[in-house]
Amino acid sequence: xxxxxxxxxxxxxxxxxxxxxxxxxxxxxxxxxxxxxxxxxxxxxxxxxxxxxxxxxxxxxxxxxxxxxxxxxxxxxxxxxxxxxxxxxxxxxxxxxxxxxxxxxxxxxxxxxxxxxxxxxxxxxxxxxxxxxxxxxxxxxxxxxxxxxxxxxxxxxxxxxxxxxxxxxxxxxxxxxxxxxxxxxxxxxxxxxxxxxxxxxxxxxxxxxxxxxxxxxxxxxxxxxxxxxxxxxxxxxxxxxxxxxxxxxxxxxxxxxxxxxxxxxxxxxxxxxxxxxxxxxxxxxxxxxxxxxxxxxxxxxxxxxxxxxxxxxxxxxxxxxxxxxxxxxxxxxxxxxxxxxxxxxxxxxxxxxxxxxxxxxxxxxxxxxxxxxxxxxxxxxxxxxxxxxxxxxx
Amino acid sequence: xxxxxxxxxxxxxxxxxxxxxxxxxxxxxxxxxxxxxxxxxxxxxxxxxxxxxxxxxxxxxxxxxxxxxxxxxxxxxxxxxxxxxxxxxxxxxxxxxxxxxxxxxxxxxxxxxxxxxxxxxxxxxxxxxxxxxxxxxxxxxxxxxxxxxxxxxxxxxxxxxxxxxxxxxxxxxxxxxxxxxxxxxxxxxxxxxxxxxxxxxxxxxxxxxxxxxxxxxxxxxxxxxxxxxxxxxxxxxxxxxxxxxxxxxxxxxxxxxxxxxxxxxxxxxxxxxxxxxxxxxxxxxxxxxxxxxxxxxxxxxxxxxxxxxxxxxxxxxxxxxxxxxxxxxxxxxxxxxxxxxxxxxxxxxxxxxxxxxxxxxxxxxxxxxxxxxxxx
Numbered sequence: 001x002x003x004x005x006x007x008x009x010x011x012x013x014x015x016x017x018x019x020x021x022x023x024x025x026x027x028x029x030x031x032x033x034x035x036x037x038x039x040x041x042x043x044x045x046x047x048x049x050x051x052x053x054x055x056x057x058x059x060x061x062x063x064x065x066x067x068x069x070x071x072x073x074x075x076x077x078x079x080x081x082x083x084x085x086x087x088x089x090x091x092x093x094x095x096x097x098x099x100x101x102x103x104x105x106x107x108x109x110x111x112x113x114x115x116x117x118x119x120x121x122x123x124x125x126x127x128x129x130x131x132x133x134x135x136x137x138x139x140x141x142x143x144x145x146x147x148x149x150x151x152x153x154x155x156x157x158x159x160x161x162x163x164x165x166x167x168x169x170x171x172x173x174x175x176x177x178x179x180x181x182x183x184x185x186x187x188x189x190x191x192x193x194x195x196x197x198x199x200x201x202x203x204x205x206x207x208x209x210x211x212x213x214x215x216x217x218x219x220x221x222x223x224x225x226x227x228x229x230x231x232x233x234x235x236x237x238x239x240x241x242x243x244x245x246x247x248x249x250x251x252x253x254x255x256x257x258x259x260x261x262x263x264x265x266x267x268x269x270x271x272x273x274x275x276x277x278x279x280x281x282x283x284x285x286x287x288x289x290x291x292x293x294x295x296x297x298x299x300x301x302x303x304x305x306x307x308x309x310x311x312x313x314x315x316x317x318x319x320x321x322x323x324x325x326x327x328x329x330x331x332x333x334x335x336x337x338x339x340x341x342x343x344x345x346x347x348x349x350x351x352x353x354x355x356x357x358x359x360x361x362x363x364x365x366x367x368x369x370x371x372x373x374x375x376x377x378x379x380x381x382x383x384x385x386x387x388x389x390x391x392x393x394x
Numbered sequence: 395x396x397x398x399x400x401x402x403x404x405x406x407x408x409x410x411x412x413x414x415x416x417x418x419x420x421x422x423x424x425x426x427x428x429x430x431x432x433x434x435x436x437x438x439x440x441x442x443x444x445x446x447x448x449x450x451x452x453x454x455x456x457x458x459x460x461x462x463x464x465x466x467x468x469x470x471x472x473x474x475x476x477x478x479x480x481x482x483x484x485x486x487x488x489x490x491x492x493x494x495x496x497x498x499x500x501x502x503x504x505x506x507x508x509x510x511x512x513x514x515x516x517x518x519x520x521x522x523x524x525x526x527x528x529x530x531x532x533x534x535x536x537x538x539x540x541x542x543x544x545x546x547x548x549x550x551x552x553x554x555x556x557x558x559x560x561x562x563x564x565x566x567x568x569x570x571x572x573x574x575x576x577x578x579x580x581x582x583x584x585x586x587x588x589x590x591x592x593x594x595x596x597x598x599x600x601x602x603x604x605x606x607x608x609x610x611x612x613x614x615x616x617x618x619x620x621x622x623x624x625x626x627x628x629x630x631x632x633x634x635x636x637x638x639x640x641x642x643x644x645x646x647x648x649x650x651x652x653x654x655x656x657x658x659x660x661x662x663x664x665x666x667x668x669x670x671x672x673x674x675x676x677x678x679x680x681x682x683x684x685x686x687x688x689x690x691x692x693x694x695x696x697x698x699x700x701x702x703x704x705x706x707x708x709x710x711x712x713x714x715x716x717x718x719x720x721x722x723x724x725x726x727x728x729x730x731x732x733x734x735x736x737x738x739x740x741x742x743x744x745x746x747x748x749x750x751x752x753x754x755x756x757x758x759x760x761x762x763x764x765x766x767x768x769x770x
Binding site: 129132134135136139158159203204205206208212269270271272273279281282338341342343344345346347348349350351353364365367368369371372374375376379380381384 | 520522523524525526527530549550552555571590591592593594595596597599600601603661662663672673727730731734735737738739740741745746748749752753756757760762765766
């Protein structure tokens, strides 16, 4: 047994690491470190830097701009980005819409959309969840009715991340009345967000920030050529996408970086005249998280190694990585808030305050917002159901 | 043994609940949060008219002489409605310091005014590096010809922006963490040399960092005996912690009710999500925690009123706060999880209850702090 990366893999890691260190703009790095929200322009700026380097879409086929890296290299790359505190780029275009188009899209669709996803010219969002269709996605009821050479869409999506920045949305709609199985009659459509009849309404979450939206469709005309795959086969497309989830859903590197920040913070904060890191109760809580993360990193590598050797796409493994990864992330944000004690309470200045500590003031809101990670992208309850069903045969 | 509240008490609790359901529902509260003062004069006046501000004020000063037990109903209602008015700061802390150790002149000046709703107070105690330790004080008060001169900076003084008077802990002798040498001063918030940097807290309260720059106060600003500040603070903060436990009872009950309602009505896969066992077991655990917390709040309030031994009182109130902190964490996190995305929305009361429970768990000391005090 050898738990180490090979010499080639290490060399690759160093190459990525030194590029990130040399290239990542200081201002973006600081904003990420302070838990500040990035503007659309800032996200696009980082996107273009990666695109210029040729590293924006590692998993795509080489002819469309992919890097040709194997799964381990891709893992190393994503982990290095997380560890360096690089801005997290929206995945909807790069790792969701693009794989779908590559698998099911027509040549014309690929040529129309992929280059603009690649160069960051068009931002995408995902129209899946609806008020009545969350964990039970197949219950969706947004309708698309074929009239001539267009679909006319009516209905509502919810929790649509960055819909307010997006140029395009890929969405699931019902193209025929529910007859037999609920999964039938669903289609996968590409919708230009500038189409008349679309209204985007912000949802403010409990950190006070705006990431997600409600999106309303009222007689929205979508050209029939924007259908992906066959009409009524949208569920097949959605399922393919689920199986395409990344192997880094454990977000190990990001958590490692946050853990390092936490240790630094706990060494600086004092309790009874000694650093909080020397306080046994706090240190033990931190250590337990650190050990869980240590274990998850090796688990992740074991799953990755199995995938590389068997060539099988990840199955319920991804569910476990998601559950454990989000639990660890949530615990770290909680410890981070606890580390500063009563100073975590102030979150929003009323007066113009000199020396207002943005980082400390962000800790409690970040803890609150991070509750979402055990809810989104398949709640942790749904992930446990998947493991029970797929792995344990229950 | 008798855990029932008497009829008068029940009548009062019911009328508080009616008032808050009318004047402090979710929308009214949001308006209050958005207002420039971040509090409601109307509600404060109504509290005064109903005698709620006079509850623990001694009868000789226009109050009802109630202890923590008789205030539990009010605190539960505050927790349920997520009231952001400076009730705990004024009545649970400020008035307590004065009624217990104030001179007759100080009592005359302050207590009837509090009872009538004319005076709000805040407790300026936390400092950089103090965490939850009451004895960690670097702020100094030096004797001068005319009285005292206070210098230092207090952090996160909850309700300072609305306050007329501050109770300030300051060192009259000794080193930063000495148990001896602490004294308390009652000062007008508007005294020259006091500067407030105001902000809102995670749970929608108004607070400030308060700087004291050569603040000159008269000799009679000293509260109680010089050098005995720590003992006074322990007693009053224990009392306020017991009240906070009662507030948690109300907030937890409200979170559980909202969650139960949600899982009964939210349908997925053709059925209410409350029909799933994983959901049922989780809310059953939340309800069991509620009962445990209610019991610990009773215990803490009885101790606050009747304890003979200060160490024993502190130990039991710490025990209550530990159980409350654990329940605040469990209930807030599970309530949001069971609400799904809705639980994070600012438009939903549960996200506000989540934030308040998160802060209650830490106010006057987090579980780690009280575990250490309990074991000591």
